[in-house]
Amino acid sequence: MGLGSFIARRLITFIPTLLGVLLVTYLIAYAIPTDPVRAWVGEKLMNPQTLEQIKAKYKFNAPWYEQFTFLMQELLTGQLEDPVRHRNVFDEISERFGVTVEVAIIGFLFLVAIGIPLGLLAAVFKDTPLDFAVRIMALVGSSLPAFVLYYFLILLLFVNIRTTYLAGIPEPTLDCKITIASLPQTIPVIGHVAAAFGKVPMFAGIMCGEFNVVGDTFRRLYLPGLALGLLNGGFIARIVRNSLLDALSAEFIVYAKARGLRRLSVWKHALKNAMVPVVTVLGLNFGGLLSGAIIAETVFNIPGIGRYMYEAIMRLNFPVIIACTFLVAIVYVTVNLVVDILYALIDPRIRY
Amino acid sequence: MSIDLRRRRSVGDIVEKRLDLGEGEILRVKDLVVKFYTYAGVVHAVSSVSFYVKEGETISLVGETGCGKSVTTRAITRLIESPGRIEGGSVLFRRRSGQVVDLLKLDPETLRQIRGNEIAYIFQDPTSSLDPLYTIGYHIHETIKAHSKNAVKKETLKKAIDLLRQVLIPSPEVRVKNYPHEMSGGMRQRSVIAISLSNTPRLLIADEPTTNLDVTIQAQILDLMRKLQERYRMGVILITHNLGVVADVADRVYVMYAGKIVEEGSVEQIFYNPQHPYTKLLLRAVPDPTKRIEKLESIPGIVPSLINPPPGCRFQPRCPFAIDKCSRVEPPMIEVEDGHGAACWLLEKK
Ligand SMILES: Nc1ncnc2c1ncn2[C@@H]1O[C@H](COP(=O)(O)OP(=O)(O)OP(=O)(O)O)[C@@H](O)[C@H]1O
Numbered sequence: 001m002g003l004g005s006f007i008a009r010r011l012i013t014f015i016p017t018l019l020g021v022l023l024v025t026y027l028i029a030y031a032i033p034t035d036p037v038r039a040w041v042g043e044k045l046m047n048p049q050t051l052e053q054i055k056a057k058y059k060f061n062a063p064w065y066e067q068f069t070f071l072m073q074e075l076l077t078g079q080l081e082d083p084v085r086h087r088n089v090f091d092e093i094s095e096r097f098g099v100t101v102e103v104a105i106i107g108f109l110f111l112v113a114i115g116i117p118l119g120l121l122a123a124v125f126k127d128t129p130l131d132f133a134v135r136i137m138a139l140v141g142s143s144l145p146a147f148v149l150y151y152f153l154i155l156l157l158f159v160n161i162r163t164t165y166l167a168g169i170p171e172p173t174l175d176c177k178i179t180i181a182s183l184p185q186t187i188p189v190i191g192h193v194a195a196a197f198g199k200v201p202m203f204a205g206i207m208c209g210e211f212n213v214v215g216d217t218f219r220r221l222y223l224p225g226l227a228l229g230l231l232n233g234g235f236i237a238r239i240v241r242n243s244l245l246d247a248l249s250a251e252f253i254v255y256a257k258a259r260g261l262r263r264l265s266v267w268k269h270a271l272k273n274a275m276v277p278v279v280t281v282l283g284l285n286f287g288g289l290l291s292g293a294i295i296a297e298t299v300f301n302i303p304g305i306g307r308y309m310y311e312a313i314m315r316l317n318f319p320v321i322i323a324c325t326f327l328v329a330i331v332y333v334t335v336n337l338v339v340d341i342l343y344a345l346i347d348p349r350i351r352y
Numbered sequence: 353m354s355i356d357l358r359r360r361r362s363v364g365d366i367v368e369k370r371l372d373l374g375e376g377e378i379l380r381v382k383d384l385v386v387k388f389y390t391y392a393g394v395v396h397a398v399s400s401v402s403f404y405v406k407e408g409e410t411i412s413l414v415g416e417t418g419c420g421k422s423v424t425t426r427a428i429t430r431l432i433e434s435p436g437r438i439e440g441g442s443v444l445f446r447r448r449s450g451q452v453v454d455l456l457k458l459d460p461e462t463l464r465q466i467r468g469n470e471i472a473y474i475f476q477d478p479t480s481s482l483d484p485l486y487t488i489g490y491h492i493h494e495t496i497k498a499h500s501k502n503a504v505k506k507e508t509l510k511k512a513i514d515l516l517r518q519v520l521i522p523s524p525e526v527r528v529k530n531y532p533h534e535m536s537g538g539m540r541q542r543s544v545i546a547i548s549l550s551n552t553p554r555l556l557i558a559d560e561p562t563t564n565l566d567v568t569i570q571a572q573i574l575d576l577m578r579k580l581q582e583r584y585r586m587g588v589i590l591i592t593h594n595l596g597v598v599a600d601v602a603d604r605v606y607v608m609y610a611g612k613i614v615e616e617g618s619v620e621q622i623f624y625n626p627q628h629p630y631t632k633l634l635l636r637a638v639p640d641p642t643k644r645i646e647k648l649e650s651i652p653g654i655v656p657s658l659i660n661p662p663p664g665c666r667f668q669p670r671c672p673f674a675i676d677k678c679s680r681v682e683p684p685m686i687e688v689e690d691g692h693g694a695a696c697w698l699l700e701k702k
């Protein structure tokens with residue numbers, strides 16, 4: 001009850017948020033005193049005419065708000081072009097986003113598999129060396145430059161033990177891709193959703209029954225996944241530990257014992273109460289992973305959104321930066337919405 | 353210095369010698385010691401407290417805030433959490449089966465079967481006693497389920513509605529599905545009372561069960577407790593700041609001061625013939641029995657720190673009648689009449 005109108009209300013608040021994010025990003029990019037068109041075209045192909053043409057197209061000679069309006073029009077009508085690759089930005093993004101989703105899922109699995117058990121152990125063995133180790137891990141994870149850990153893992157697991165490879169991304173067969181691409185024509189509505197999910201190679205593999213794709217994907221991407229999990233796992237463990245200890249010291253836990261509940265039921269009360277803050281942090285972390293781990297994708301040679309953004313930034317590719325920012329902002333507000341819905345499902349005190 | 357040993361004996365001592373519970377007794381706490389190991393030091397929260405409860409009887413623990421009433425009653429079923437530790441004493445309890453056990457030595461599983469089933473609590477703060485993520489009905493359901501494996505949800509729900517009706521919650525069929533935050537403070541308090549009655553305990557420990565209730569509801573709840581007591585021969589330990597309630601429902605009273613029992617006796621003995629200076633001042637300071645006992649400002653001095661309790665009698669620094677001996681030797685419980693004792697050196701001279 002009320003969930004529908006809650007979602008509708010929240011979706012409306014998305015609009016000013018997204019526009020604000022885009023405007024701020026644009027203004028920051030605009031503030032850079034440089035000539036982006038030179039960077040787009042490259043020194044070799046440069047000739048004054050094309051330069052002027054591109055400048056006119058993107059209204060570089062007009063005031064900033066005309067430029068911004070133009071970018072927004074192109075973006076919102078889905079026509080924005082990547083001026084470096086001369087292709088529609090959304091086509092580029094949809095080709096890359098699938099891999100980022102895979103990295104995000106695998107990274108998230110590692111994050112949960114590392115953070116939650118460690119957090120529970122740290123709470124149970126509070127103030128022991130184990131608890132202390134988790135504290136250190138969280139500290140190191142949030143202060144160590146990510147690439148140091150990444151290169152160390154590559155050295156250990158790729159160079160020395162060769163348990164993975166660092167090139168290419170496992171894909172389903174061409175037949176499978178064609179079938180999925182044609183889904184929107186054969187099935188209305190659901191076909192579109194299925195096709196969108198099919199952009200993720202791993203999902204496409206599952207849909208076509210080519211399960212080896214899933215295995216291969218894990219083999220290829222477990223290293224960045226592990227790296228991301230290790231980096232943030234300590235932080236998650238601390239959150240789990242602290243919220244569990246909070247819950248365990250609550251008066252209603254003593255009262256649960258006073259009522260003679262079995263140990264398992266007492267833990268059920270503690271764990272459910274500890275879940276509320278954990279869900280929030282995990283949600284935001286998943287949002288972060290979905291937005292493309294820029295350094296991880298670059299170091300581990302993953303052709304995802306993160307690397308696309310990295311390249312766009314290097315070449316002052318404003319249209320791509322704007323489009324990627326748009327995507328990241330959408331991911332974040334959506335994840336936030338999902339977290340809020342989960343919240344309301346766990347905690348009856350929260351009204352929507 | 354010669355002391356008449358017979359008069360020094362505590363009322364409790366006499367029965368304890370039998371190594372069993374006396375006639376009609378369901379609970380006997382003997383020399384209970386609870387300490388909290390905090391950073392600031394060791395808090396001597398409960399120091400050698402002894403009392404007993406008979407079937408169908410209500411005893412009352414009274415005393416200023418912080419004197420150890422809650423800690424004492426929680427220690428009965430070993431509900432003291434770290435950094436607290438129960439460091440001594442025994443708690444004999446007669447089970448439904450008639451078997452007498454020492455709760456402080458009992459294995460955890462048997463103790464669990466007694467908690468919430470044979471000994472039930474109403475905790476001091478009803479709001480924090482309830483898990484905010486579960487309904488009242490669920491609380492009652494799991495309390496029943498924990499003690500009878502084959503309890504069915506449909507039946508426990510019916511039982512829950514029945515219990516809520518008994519504690520005078522309006523439209524219990526609706527309220528049973530309420531979460532704690534959807535109820536008023538008074539209703540939460542009555543819900544906790546209902547939860548505590550889920551398994552019709554033999555001993556009910558009620559820590560200020562009626563503080564959030566208005567006078568009419570309070571009277572009705574106390575009436576309900578009296579009825580249940582008669583029907584099930586339930587023993588009740590009642591903690592309250594309200595001396596009017598004590599006078600109204602208690603059979604016997606234990607007066608606590610700074611972690612010790614300073615006087616014990618029947619309601620009549622305590623109210624009409626108080627012996628300990630603290631009890632006397634307490635009764636004088638709260639002339640209106642419906643008022644709460646807060647800090648007794650009218651008694652000069654402050655409650656001693658339980659980290660470094662004064663040697664001798666703990667009330668001595670505030671006592672207007674203190675004699676030299678009081679600050680050196682701890683006074684024993686001295687019996688003044690049958691079942692009435694006070695821990696005060698002044699009585700020795702009588
Ligand atoms: N967890 C704890 N850590 C340290 N000291 C504690 C703890 N719990 C209780 N105490 C101490 O034990 C003493 C007795 O506390 P208790 O709660 O039994 O008092 P009370 O008589 O129930 O008071 P009130 O009437 O306010 O409920 C207090 O001095 C308190 O400071």
Ligand SMILES: [Mg+2]
Binds near residue numbers: 421422423476559
């Ligand atoms: Mg208390």
